[in-house]
Amino acid sequence: MISLKQFRYFIEIVEAGSYSRAAEKLYIAQSALSRQIKELEDELQTPLLVRDARQFELTPAGQLFFERGKRILEEIDDTLLQARHVGQGAQGLIRLQHSSSVILTPRITAALTQALDAHPGVTLDVSMLPSENQTMEIEEGRADIGLLRLPTLRRHPHIQVREIGSERLMVAVSQHSPLAARKNVDLSELSEHAFISIPHKDRGGLSYLVANLCLEQGFFPKPARALSRKSSQLNLIEAGLGIAIVPECMRLTAPGGVRFVRLSHGQLHTTVGLATRRDADPLVTAFADTLSAQLEPGDC
The missing domain is CATH 3.40.190.10 (Periplasmic binding protein-like II)
Known part of the structure; x- marks a missing residue:
């Protein structure tokens, strides 16, 4: 029967990149670690790793076992944490x-x-x-x-x-941008500016909304040379690498070199x-x- 210990040993080997480093981290002998993986493969009746003297490669079965096994262990860890909270008097x-x-x-x-x-x-x-x-x-x-x-x-x-x-959308620009001195700007005026954030084909969210608003004005956001859909986009804007249309709340975390300009085209909200x-x-x-x-x- 496969044990949780074998799950953990196998995942540790893959993440460490070698048996020796995994054995050091797990505080066990490398021979014992190898034996556990051999028993795991025997139980599964399929090889998970192809080894040579210095390195190993995952087989297709090994790749599947690693990805799903890691997820299983994460869920077990979450369950243990919740059980610990319950045991300490918390509800969950x-x-x-x-x-x-x-x-x-x-x-x-x-x-x-x-x-x-x-x-x-x-x-x-x-x-x-x-x-x-x-x-x-x-x-x-x-x-x-x-x-x-x-x-x-x-x-x-x-x-x-x-x-x-909901909240108002604004244009975030570098303090050195000509737009920074404006009180407001129409969305259609941004067609030639490079956007730090453009939509991912499989994702919705803010960048998807912004792209559709731009399309209504007859253009698709021109991508900047550095792109980000994360909070780091404000740092890229501060460096002058592009602009972004963002919620007004992002003023709270913006670096000092970023300015926020109102959009004058209708009431644009997110x-x-x-x-x-x-x-x-x-x-x-x-x-x-x-x-x-x-x-x-x-x-x-």
Whole structure:
């Protein structure tokens, strides 16, 4: 029978890149490590690694076992952590993700504080992930709540998304840009400027929304030589490598060399959504309901 120890040993070997380094990290003899992997392959009735004197390569079966085995161990670790919290008197751990453009503004952090006060047994594990990836993580049970930029392109049957706020879109430019001195700018004037963020073909979110707004004005965003859909795009803008259309909240984290200019073309806004599974754990559902109530649609 395959043991969790063998799972961990195999993954450690692949990540370390050698038996010797893995053995050092695991504090076991290299011969014992090799024996465990041989027993694992015998149990599976297929080789996972092709070895020679100095290195190894993964077989197709080994690659599959590594990718899925690592995910299984991560889920086991999450389960152990939640069990530890329960054993210490907590009701549970809730994994909350937010995109880099959904900054934890005072409004959002205040709502999180109120939700935690209403659920004293909850512990939050907060991390950052692109909007489209959040829905997949929640769908597959690796996250519980997502704060994301709409729209999302992929449709997951078990995911529900509630709108919890919107905010004005602005143009972020370098302080040295001619646009920096403007009080406002029309979207159509940006057709010749290089955009730090352009949409990924498989993702929605802010860059997808911006591209569609530009297309309505007859142009597609011209890509800059350095691209980013993360919060690092503000640093690239400060360096003069391009511009971006971003939510007004990003002023809170912007470097000193970035300026924000209003868009004069209509009322251009972006919407924030709160995502959960429809069949989420009752504790997750209750916490999400409380958080959503505190974040009734309004300005972020």
